[in-house]
Amino acid sequence: LLKLAMLAVGLTLAAGNMSVPAFAAGDSKAGKKVFNKCKACHQTKAGKKGIGPNLNGFLGRKAGTLAKFKFSKDVKAAGAKGLVWTPETFVAYIKKPKKYLGKLLGKKKARTKMAFNGLKKAKDRDNLLAYLMTVTK
Numbered sequence: 001l002l003k004l005a006m007l008a009v010g011l012t013l014a015a016g017n018m019s020v021p022a023f024a025a026g027d028s029k030a031g032k033k034v035f036n037k038c039k040a041c042h043q044t045k046a047g048k049k050g051i052g053p054n055l056n057g058f059l060g061r062k063a064g065t066l067a068k069f070k071f072s073k074d075v076k077a078a079g080a081k082g083l084v085w086t087p088e089t090f091v092a093y094i095k096k097p098k099k100y101l102g103k104l105l106g107k108k109k110a111r112t113k114m115a116f117n118g119l120k121k122a123k124d125r126d127n128l129l130a131y132l133m134t135v136t137k
Helices: 002-014 028-037 073-080 087-095 097-105 122-135
Strands: none
Touching (some): 028 122, 087 097
């Protein structure tokens, strides 16, 4: 099985897809520390409520669609435009959330309820994603 996986990676690279996702090297233990900036508002366990939307199961979910959470109009609009939370979109978003959504919506900045300005360091973003991938399903 390992040989088959290595062959698949080799074929992908040979086909010209030389990029490896930036989050591939994320450290979930370090990401837990980064999540300390988020946990005042966001929960990761199913059914827990917070100021911000619960992050359990966020990967693969369309933006602004978590049941029983009141999102801003701009977050809902981003979801309506097709924004789905994937590792790639999350890492890009969490760098500068309002700017990311604004660009998607054709604005300078989006209006959201989130006061957080983003994570400047790519390593912090990658580590946060690695942590979230281990605690949210």
